[in-house]
Amino acid sequence: MVKECHEQAGQQEGPAEGTVRIRLDLAYQGAEFSGWARQPGRRTVQGEIESALRIVTRSEETYDLTVAGRTDAGVHARGQVAHVDLPVELWAAHGEKLLRRLAGRLPGDVRIYSLTEAPAGFDARFAAIWRRYAYRVADHPGGVDPLLRGHVLWHDRPLDIDRMNEAAELLLGEHDFAAYCKKREGATTIRTLLDLYWERVPADSHTAGVAGSLAVATVRADAFCHNMVRALVGAMLLVGDGHRPVEFPGQVLAGGVRNSAVNVIRPYGLTLEEVGYPADDQLAERNRAARRMRTLPGQSPVG
Numbered sequence: 001m002v003k004e005c006h007e008q009a010g011q012q013e014g015p016a017e018g019t020v021r022i023r024l025d026l027a028y029q030g031a032e033f034s035g036w037a038r039q040p041g042r043r044t045v046q047g048e049i050e051s052a053l054r055i056v057t058r059s060e061e062t063y064d065l066t067v068a069g070r071t072d073a074g075v076h077a078r079g080q081v082a083h084v085d086l087p088v089e090l091w092a093a094h095g096e097k098l099l100r101r102l103a104g105r106l107p108g109d110v111r112i113y114s115l116t117e118a119p120a121g122f123d124a125r126f127a128a129i130w131r132r133y134a135y136r137v138a139d140h141p142g143g144v145d146p147l148l149r150g151h152v153l154w155h156d157r158p159l160d161i162d163r164m165n166e167a168a169e170l171l172l173g174e175h176d177f178a179a180y181c182k183k184r185e186g187a188t189t190i191r192t193l194l195d196l197y198w199e200r201v202p203a204d205s206h207t208a209g210v211a212g213s214l215a216v217a218t219v220r221a222d223a224f225c226h227n228m229v230r231a232l233v234g235a236m237l238l239v240g241d242g243h244r245p246v247e248f249p250g251q252v253l254a255g256g257v258r259n260s261a262v263n264v265i266r267p268y269g270l271t272l273e274e275v276g277y278p279a280d281d282q283l284a285e286r287n288r289a290a291r292r293m294r295t296l297p298g299q300s301p302v303g
Helices: 045-056 086-106 161-169 228-240 248-257 280-290
Strands: 019-028 065-067 076-087 110-117 131-140 173-176 189-202 213-221 270-276
Touching: 019 045, 019 086, 045 065, 045 086, 045 110, 065 228, 076 086, 086 110, 161 189, 161 228, 161 248, 173 270, 189 228, 213 228, 228 248
Parallel strands: 076 270
Antiparallel strands: 019 076, 019 110, 065 076, 131 213, 131 270, 173 189, 189 213
């Protein structure tokens, strides 16, 4: 599940006095995590990083992370971005060695590749202008290459990529994606879908002749609501295997309510690939704009 659409008005827009904002670029294998967000009694990505940061800096305090896209259990990331506000003195004392120390402390299924001082106006979540996900599906009749099984969904019928791309074009642009989202109180489901397309790629350079090719969906939007990517992909798989007409995903969107025929498919085929940000001199304005509740023409703001 993808959890990017929790609007939080009134959050502080920059680091507090005496602190410095640090950008983290990171990746993780989601199979053994109960998602990104810290949860009591559960292993989460946020919890592992915050714990490691506290230990390697010998801090009594836990420094909270803010992330670009809150992924749920089983979802992977290799282009995730987060930030943390650290005391100036702590960063001065540990900054040069912090990346290597975290690499030695963190478990193997989460890696931080970069720690840098963020420019003014940067917020990992609110300054982002888009997130790009990939969903990988194998439709070979023999199943998924065992070496890829943790990242690829098996679909037991052949998929017609051209039909799925026709369906995808009907979903692009700014819409209320309520039909593809799990509704949250006080949160809008209006999103701008920038890219949605399918392509065939080799399953693996060494086994392509055996395992066939993968059908890979690229999905890019300014933000995503809870379940949105997995529900969109689920609707298009019904088109690709011939169960539904090309118009079906667009009809579901226009209906504005969840359709029982559309499955929210399994999380392990989903990977957050990249997060986009504007130029440094535009970060502050984007940060402010993203905190405002959006409506479509003729709609009233939620709440």
